[in-house]
Amino acid sequence: MHLSKLFEKNKISSPGKTGKIKNLFLKKQIFSILYHNERKTIADLCIHVGISIPSMTRIMHELMDEGWVSELGTGESSGGRRPMLYGLNPTVRYILGIEITRKYTRINAFNLQNKAIGNTLRIDTELDNAPGTLIELKSHIDQYIEKYNLDKKNILGAGISIPGLIDKKSNISYTYPNLGQKPLDVIFEDLLKIPVYTEHDTKAMALGESWFGLARNRSDVLCLNVGSGIGLGMIINGKLYQGFSGFSGEFGHIQMVPDGELCECGKIGCLETVASGSAIVAKVKQMIESGTNSVIRKLVDDKIDNIKLPVIIKAAHHGDQFAIELIEESGDYLARGLASLIHLLNPEMIIIGGDIAAAENLILDPIKQKLNKYTIGRIRQDAGIFISELKEHAVLMGTIPVVMNRIFSDEPYGNNIQSFNKS
Numbered sequence: 065m066h067l068s069k070l071f072e073k074n075k076i077s078s079p080g081k082t083g084k085i086k087n088l089f090l091k092k093q094i095f096s097i098l099y100h101n102e103r104k105t106i107a108d109l110c111i112h113v114g115i116s117i118p119s120m121t122r123i124m125h126e127l128m129d130e131g132w133v134s135e136l137g138t139g140e141s142s143g144g145r146r147p148m149l150y151g152l153n154p155t156v157r158y159i160l161g162i163e164i165t166r167k168y169t170r171i172n173a174f175n176l177q178n179k180a181i182g183n184t185l186r187i188d189t190e191l192d193n194a195p196g197t198l199i200e201l202k203s204h205i206d207q208y209i210e211k212y213n214l215d216k217k218n219i220l221g222a223g224i225s226i227p228g229l230i231d232k233k234s235n236i237s238y239t240y241p242n243l244g245q246k247p248l249d250v251i252f253e254d255l256l257k258i259p260v261y262t263e264h265d266t267k268a269m270a271l272g273e274s275w276f277g278l279a280r281n282r283s284d285v286l287c288l289n290v291g292s293g294i295g296l297g298m299i300i301n302g303k304l305y306q307g308f309s310g311f312s313g314e315f316g317h318i319q320m321v322p323d324g325e326l327c328e329c330g331k332i333g334c335l336e337t338v339a340s341g342s343a344i345v346a347k348v349k350q351m352i353e354s355g356t357n358s359v360i361r362k363l364v365d366d367k368i369d370n371i372k373l374p375v376i377i378k379a380a381h382h383g384d385q386f387a388i389e390l391i392e393e394s395g396d397y398l399a400r401g402l403a404s405l406i407h408l409l410n411p412e413m414i415i416i417g418g419d420i421a422a423a424e425n426l427i428l429d430p431i432k433q434k435l436n437k438y439t440i441g442r443i444r445q446d447a448g449i450f451i452s453e454l455k456e457h458a459v460l461m462g463t464i465p466v467v468m469n470r471i472f473s474d475e476p477y478g479n480n481i482q483s484f485n486k487s
C-alpha cells in the first residue's frame with residue numbers, strides 16, 4: 065500500500081499490530097522524522113522508530129520506489145564505511161497555504177522543506193458573507209495552481225487561516241466568513257477537492273512563530289497580531305492554547321475605554337477601537353479631514369480613502385510627528401492590555417506581529433516604556449518583547465504547521481495541534 069493512503073483524511077486512524085497498516089504507520093513515522101530533520105542515516109532512523117536495520121532498509125527502499133525518499137550523499141563515519149543519508153524528496157508533495165483576512169487573501173504553496181514555491185499571490189477583496197466570496201476564492205486558487213503547474217493529487221493538504229470566531233469542536237465559523245452550520249473543513253474541501261485543515265488566523269500565526277520564528281523551541285510566548293483587528297495567540301507550556309471552544313485570544317475585545325466608541329463586536333470601548341490598525345486609520349482620516357497637517361496627505365495624493373496603515377507607518381518612518389504620536393498612543397493602549405497578560409501568565413516572550421510590525425521601534429519602544437510603568441518589575445523582566453522577524457509572513461507560514469500537525473496527529477479538526485518543537 066502506498067504511503068499516500070495514510071494522508072487521505074481521517075481514513076485510517078489506528079496503526080494496527082501487524083501487516084500493511086502497521087507498515088504504513090512506520091512509513092508515516094519515518095516521513096515525520098525526515099520532514100523535521102531533513103536527513104538521517106538508516107541507523108539513526110532505527111533508533112527513533114525501534115525496528116531492525118534489515119526492516120528499515122526494506123521500508124526505505126519501498127519509500128524510494130514510491131518517490132517519497134531520496135539518497136542525499138553520505139554522512140560522518142563512525143569507523144567503517146560512511147553511511148548513506150536519506151531525506152524526503154522535497155517536491156513529492158506540497159502544502160497549499162491560504163491566509164484569509166477581512167481585507168485580503170494571500171496564497172502560496174510550500175514544498176516539504178517549507179520553501180515557498182512561488183510568489184505570494186495577494187488578492188485585495190473585502191471578506192463578506194456573500195456566496196460569491198467562495199467562488200471568487202476558488203478561481204484565484206485554481207489560477208495559482210495552474211500558474212505553478214501543481215497537480216492537486218500532490219497537494220498534501222491546504223492550510224487555511226480564518227479570522228473571527230471559530231468553534232474548535234464543531235469547526236463552524238461564527239463571524240467571517242459565516243457559512244452556515246457546516247464545518248469549515250467540509251465547506252472548503254467540497255470547494256477545492258483537496259484535504260483542508262483550518263485554523264484561526266492568530267493561532268496560525270503563533271504556530272508559524274513556533275516553527276519558523278522567534279518562538280521556536282520556547283514554551284511560554286504571547287503572539288500579538290495587530291492589523292485591522294487585534295488578536296492574541298498564546299503558547300502556554302509549549303502548547304498552543306485553544307480555550308474551551310477555541311475562542312481564546314480575543315484580546316482586542318477587552319474593554320479599554322469605558323463610554324468609548326462602539327466596537328464591531330457590539331461592545332463599547334474595546335482595545336480594538338483605540339489601538340488597532342483600523343482605529344489608527346480612522347483617527348488619521350478624521351484629523352486630516354479637519355485640517356491637521358501631515359505628510360500622509362501628500363503620500364496618498366489627497367485621496368483620503370487611500371489612507372491605510374502601511375501609509376501611516378511610512379509617514380512615521382519619515383519622521384511625521386502626527387503619525388508617530390498615533391502609533392505611540394496605540395502602543396500605550398496595547399501595553400495596558402499586555403500588562404494584565406504579563407501579570408496573569410508570566411510569559412518569557414511577547415512577539416508583536418501583524419501589519420503594525422512594520423512600525424518596528426516606533427511601536428516597540430512605547431510598548432516597552434509603558435510596560436515598565438504598568439507592570440511589576442520582577443514579572444516584567446522575564447518577558448522579552450520583540451517585533452516578529454517573520455513579519456507579514458507569519459500567518460501564511462503558520463498554515464504549514466496547521467496542515468502538518470494535523471497530518472501527524474490524526475485528530476479530526478485538530479483539537480490537539482501540537483508538537484511544533486522541531487528536534
Ligand SMILES: [Zn+2]
Nearest residue numbers: 317327329334
Ligand atoms: Zn469589541
